[in-house]
Every structure is written in C-alpha cells, then in structure tokens.
Amino acid sequence: MSKPEYDICVIGGGAGGLVVAAGGATLGARVILIEKNRLGGDCLHYGCVPSKTLLHSAQVAQTLRDADHYGIPAAQPEVRIDRVMSRVQAVIGTIEVHDSPERFRDLGVEVVFGTGRFVSPTRFEVEGRAITARAFVIATGSRPAIPPVPGLDATPYLTNENLFSLSEQVDHLLVMGGGPIGLEMAQAFRRLGSQVSLLERSTQVLPREDADLAAVVAERLSREGVQLLCNSSVTRVEGQAGDIGIGYEDGEGQAHTLHGTHLLVAAGRKANVEGLGLDQAGVELEQGRIKTDRRLRSSNRAIYACGDVTGPYQFTHMAEHQAGVILRNVIFRLPARVEQRVIPWCTFTDPELARVGLSGQEARQRDMPHRVYTFPFQDIDRAQAEGETAGMAKIVTDPKGRLLGAALVGPHAGELIHEYTLAIAKGMKAADLSSVIHIYPTLAQINRRVADQRLKESLTPARKKWIQRLFRLRGS
Numbered sequence: 001m002s003k004p005e006y007d008i009c010v011i012g013g014g015a016g017g018l019v020v021a022a023g024g025a026t027l028g029a030r031v032i033l034i035e036k037n038r039l040g041g042d043c044l045h046y047g048c049v050p051s052k053t054l055l056h057s058a059q060v061a062q063t064l065r066d067a068d069h070y071g072i073p074a075a076q077p078e079v080r081i082d083r084v085m086s087r088v089q090a091v092i093g094t095i096e097v098h099d100s101p102e103r104f105r106d107l108g109v110e111v112v113f114g115t116g117r118f119v120s121p122t123r124f125e126v127e128g129r130a131i132t133a134r135a136f137v138i139a140t141g142s143r144p145a146i147p148p149v150p151g152l153d154a155t156p157y158l159t160n161e162n163l164f165s166l167s168e169q170v171d172h173l174l175v176m177g178g179g180p181i182g183l184e185m186a187q188a189f190r191r192l193g194s195q196v197s198l199l200e201r202s203t204q205v206l207p208r209e210d211a212d213l214a215a216v217v218a219e220r221l222s223r224e225g226v227q228l229l230c231n232s233s234v235t236r237v238e239g240q241a242g243d244i245g246i247g248y249e250d251g252e253g254q255a256h257t258l259h260g261t262h263l264l265v266a267a268g269r270k271a272n273v274e275g276l277g278l279d280q281a282g283v284e285l286e287q288g289r290i291k292t293d294r295r296l297r298s299s300n301r302a303i304y305a306c307g308d309v310t311g312p313y314q315f316t317h318m319a320e321h322q323a324g325v326i327l328r329n330v331i332f333r334l335p336a337r338v339e340q341r342v343i344p345w346c347t348f349t350d351p352e353l354a355r356v357g358l359s360g361q362e363a364r365q366r367d368m369p370h371r372v373y374t375f376p377f378q379d380i381d382r383a384q385a386e387g388e389t390a391g392m393a394k395i396v397t398d399p400k401g402r403l404l405g406a407a408l409v410g411p412h413a414g415e416l417i418h419e420y421t422l423a424i425a426k427g428m429k430a431a432d433l434s435s436v437i438h439i440y441p442t443l444a445q446i447n448r449r450v451a452d453q454r455l456k457e458s459l460t461p462a463r464k465k466w467i468q469r470l471f472r473l474r475g476s
Contacts, residue, residue, distance in 0.1 A: 002132075006032045008330060009124060009133035011116070011276070014041020016307035016319035017139030018099060023327045025108040032110040032133070034126050039111075040099040042141050042160075042308075043316045044092060050164040051184055053091045055348055057084045058191035062224070062350075069387055079193045082167045089164070117277035121300050135302055135330045138283075138290060139319070140276065142269040142308035147176070151237040155244060157263040170194040172260035174246055176234055178205035180347040182266035183217065187349050190226050197227040197258050199248055204230055206347060210359050213409045216391050217349050229258075237263065271309045294337035295329050296322055304330070313343050342425045346414035351391045354417035357405030357424045358396050370404060371397050373430070373457070375450035377410040382441040386411065393450040395420070401429040401454055412443055419447050430454040 008024045010017045013035030021033040038045060061077040068074040097103070101111045116126030124131045144159035146152065158166075160181060173189045175182045178200025190196045198205075198221075205221075205228060206214040222228055231251035239245045239259075246258045271289045278284075282300040284291045289312075290298055290305040298305055304326045307319035321339060328336035346354035363370040378389035391410025397403055406420035423433060433451040438444050467473065 004122075004132040004134045006030050006110075006131065006133040008032075008135050008137060009131050010034065010137045010139060011124065012041070012139035012141060012272075012307070012309070013037075013039040013099075013111075014139055014141045014307060014319065015043050015316045016323045017041070017137065018104070019320050019323035020137050020139065020306070020326055021104060021109045022107055023323065024331060025104075027327070027331050029331060031108070032112060032131060033104060034112050034114065034116055034124075034131075036113065036115045039101060039104070040096055042143075044095060044099060046161045046164065048316055049092055049095055050088045051160070051181070051188075052348060053088045054084065054164065054188050055184060055350075057087060058188040059350060061193075062191045077193075081169050081192065084192065085164060085166055115275070117275060118281035118283075119277060120280060121282045122302065135304060136281075137326055137330075138276065138298075138303065138305040138309055139307045139323075140272040140309045142271050142314060144265060145268040145270040146265060147234070147267045149176075149234050149237050152265070155237045155239055155263065156241045157237075157244075157265050159265050163264060170262050172197070172262070174244060174258060174260035174263045175199065175266060176246075176264065177266035177268070178202065178207070178228070178230065179266060179268065180206070182264070183221065183347060183349050185264055185266065186226050187221055187224065190221070190224055195227075195260070196225070197229065197260060199229045199232045199234055199246065199258075201233055202230060203251070206353065208359075209347075209353060209355065210361050210394070210407065213353055213355075213392070213394065213407055216351060216409045217347070217353055220351060220390060221349070232256075269308060269314055271311070273309060294340075295335060296326050296338055297329075313345070315343075315345055318343060342421060344417050344421045346417065348414065351388070351410045352413035353407070353409040354413040355405070355407040356417055356421045357403070359405055359407060360394065360396055363396050363404065368404075369399050371399065371401075371454070371457075373397070373450055373453040375446055375453060377443075377446060380441075380443060380446050380449070382443050382445070383411065385441065393446045395430060395450050395454075397430055397454060401431055403428055403430060408446070410443075410446075416444055416447060419444065 007029035008031045010021045010033045021031050024031045064075045064077045104111050114127040116124055119125045172195040175186050175198040186196045186198045204211055204214050205218050232248045234248045236247040242261050244260055244263045249255055284299040290310045292298055292305050292310050296304045306322035308314040325336045325338045328334045344356040346352055360372045374392050374394045377383040377391045383389045388411040393408045396405040403424045408416050430451040434455055438448045
C-alpha cells in the first residue's frame with residue numbers, strides 16, 4: 001500500500017480549517033487545503049467581522065442621538081445604508097489579506113479551489129483529482145437554517161449571507177429569531193433608522209441566558225423602538241420585495257399579521273455536511289453534525305472535524321481551539337482533548353451580554369448545590385462617569401465558593417468576562433478575585449465587587465460578634 005500523498009488534507013477554508021492548515025505547515029507537515037469558495041469562511045465574509053462593523057456604525061449614529069445626555073447638543077444622523085455597507089466591505093477587504101491564498105501558499109500550504117467528496121475511507125476527490133492523506137480534517141462550517149414556514153420559499157428574505165450586501169434603505173425590517181444574530185441586527189438597523197419588529201418563539205429573547213440578564217438587553221432594545229414579540233410562532237410568510245407579510249400566533253393562540261419591507265431570517269445554523277460523501281468515508285452524523293469524540297475524531301479515526309460542522313458551540317474562537325486540539329493529535333500524536341466546560345461567549349448588543357460556565361438556570365436544572373451573587377453596574381463609578389449603568393455581573397459558585405459560572409450584561413461585557421474565564425478554568429474561588437487589586441476607576445472593578453458579595457455573606461451576625469470580642473472592637 002502506497003504512502004499517503006499529504007500529512008493533512010483540510011476540507012474547508014474557514015477559521016478552523018485555516019488554523020489547522022497554517023499550523024500544520026508551520027510545524028513541517030505537508031498540507032493541502034481545499035475550499036469551494038473564498039478563504040476566510042463565514043466569520044470573515046458574513047458573520048463576526050461584518051456584523052461587528054455594522055454594529056459600530058449603528059452605535060455612532062445612536063451616540064449622536066444621545067449626545068445631550070453628555071452635555072453636548074444632540075443631532076439626528078443622516079444615514080445612508082449604501083455608505084455604511086461600503087465601510088463594512090472595506091473592513092472585510094482589509095482583514096481578508098491575512099486569509100489570502102498567497103499567504104497560505106507562502107507558508108507551504110497547497111491551496112486548491114473546487115468542490116470535492118470522499119470516494120472511500122482514505123481518499124478524497126476534488127475536480128477529478130484523488131487526494132490521500134494521513135489525516136483529513138473536515139471544517140466546512142455551517143449556513144443559516146431556514147425553517148419550514150409556509151410561503152417562505154416563495155418570498156424574498158435576507159440571511160447573514162446577503163444582509164451585508166444591501167444597498168437600499170430598509171424602511172421596516174422584520175426579524176425571525178431572537179437569538180444573538182437576530183438581536184444584534186435588530187438593534188443595528190433600528191439605530192440606522194429602520195423600523196424593526198422581531199418575533200421569537202420562546203417567552204424571552206436570548207433563551208439560553210438567565211431571564212434577568214436577557215431582560216436588560218430586551219429593555220434597551222424596546223426603549224430604542226424595537227418591537228419585540230416573544231412567545232410568537234410564525235405560521236406563514238407571503239409577499240414580494242418591499243412588501244412582506246408575516247402571519248403569527250401569540251402565546252394565547254391569537255392570529256396576527258405584520259407587514260414590512262424586508263425580512264431577516266435568523267433562526268439558527270445548519271452544518272454543511274451535504275455532498276461530502278461522508279457515507280463513503282464511514283463518517284457518522286449526530287443531530288445533523290459530524291459526530292466526534294473528545295479528540296475530535298469522527299467514526300473514521302483518520303478523519304477529524306472542527307468548527308460549526310461538529311459543534312456544539314458554533315463560535316470562531318471555539319473553532320480555533322478545536323483546530324489546536326487536532327494539531328496536537330495529528331502532528332504530535334498526543335491524546336489532546338477539546339475543552340467542554342469553560343467556553344465563553346458574548347452577544348454584542350448594547351449592552352453586551354457575556355457568559356462562561358454554568359448559568360443560574362443550568363445549575364438549578366442540574367439540581368446542583370450552588371449560590372448566586374450579583375452586583376449592579378450602577379454602583380461602579382466608571383459606569384456612572386460614562387453614563388452606562390444598565391446591567392449587572394452575576395457569578396455562580398458551589399457552597400464552598402468555587403466558581404462554576406459567570407455572566408455580565410453591561411458595557412464591554414465581552415472584554416470583562418475573560419477574567420472569570422481564566423478563574424473558572426483554573427478552579428479558583430470567588431475569594432481569589434476579591435483578593436486581587438483592580439484599577440480604579442475601571443469597569444473591571446465589577447468583577448471584584450461581585451466576588452466580594454460572597455465574602456459579605458459569610459460575615460454573619462454571630463461571626464461579627466466573635467470578631468468584636470476577639471479584637472475588642474466597640475462598634476455596633
């Protein structure tokens with residue numbers, strides 16, 4: 001039997017695939033990277049980069065409206081969506097050079113563009129060419145999930161894949177889905193001057209998060225004029241470009257109809273597993289995604305998977321982490337395992353909502369002994385100075401104070417959560433954060449202040465009296 005032509009064959013040029021390809025080639029492996037469209041994947045072209053760029057433009061517009069809160073005359077921004085989207089595309093273009101085929105070829109990666117499929121457990125065929133490798137890595141990502149709503153397939157709609165190519169003004173945006181993508185885009189377009197109505201099947205937006213945290217985000221969006229319709233099930237969609245109607249039922253079963261000019265479908269993601277010949281390769285699926293073990297090996301041990309195609313966390317930073325696990329397994333042949341417990345994420349609305357580890361709701365569902373502590377941003381001096389006082393920090397500990405989870409909803413929550421990510425990963429207690437000096441005045445002080453609540457709880461009246469007697473204190 002002849003030796004494989006390559007050490008690693010990467011199928012898919014998104015975040016995870018690019019990290020495997022670059023890392024493998026840098027370490028001396030012979031790598032081939034196969035991509036059917038453009039390198040960079042969903043995150044660069046349709047996800048993280050364009051959405052955060054759009055959100056920042058929207059924030060600038062909102063700052064002009066709210067300037068009087070800071071002692072400066074307010075102004076009504078004149079928004080042209082074509083100019084906003086031109087900036088979005090310019091930012092993508094600036095970052096895209098880091099994911100260019102030339103850069104990867106300079107690293108020693110053979111880059112091939114085309115559509116391929118497995119023809120056997122050890123062979124992948126692309127554009128009539130047979131590829132063999134010691135290890136294959138499937139990193140084909142995901143695409144928007146389109147719900148089977150009557151009439152939707154005959155009605156023009158937007159997803160994250162075409163939203164950022166808009167050039168016309170959006171008078172009234174209808175949004176299906178109250179998860180992170182739906183909420184971020186709803187707030188962005190509202191701040192850019194559109195009327196926005198959002199429908200969510202659950203009783204709250206961001207249903208994966210604790211209700212008190214999600215409520216802070218919902219209150220801000222509602223105050224800015226976004227119509228939030230929770231506990232609402234879409235029953236039909238109809239219309240044409242510029243005139244779209246959505247039929248839905250509310251929680252009491254009453255039928256309603258909404259009309260708008262544009263429809264955004266933000267109802268989750270679906271793994272890209274079709275057309276890859278996975279049955280020929282002996283690769284099993286589970287709930288529509290490639291089934292893998294902790295080492296990210298599929299049912300065919302020579303084929304790995306990372307990123308959205310295997311999940312369960314569909315984040316770019318998770319795909320990059322998984323890529324590192326695969327490299328340690330394939331290159332160094334170490335039994336590295338993927339992290340499953342300490343996974344941070346953030347919804348980039350204003351205010352942001354970030355979490356890592358267990359939520360209070362999850363701890364209750366698992367019937368785990370736990371304690372919950374909160375601290376509001378309104379009691380943080382820097383938040384008062386910046387006029388950003390909405391929200392709170394929340395930590396979940398075991399009865400001995402060991403951190404199980406943390407969440408923040410408020411300004412820069414996505415940056416602030418990392419202190420707790422490290423603390424939980426290292427098995428630290430709330431007291432460990434209480435003992436660390438935090439710069440004043442910073443928003444990060446909230447991480448210490450919420451941890452302090454655990455210490456204050458332990459100071460019971462009986463303990464206070466014991467301290468007074470021991471040290472001869474005379475306070476009340």
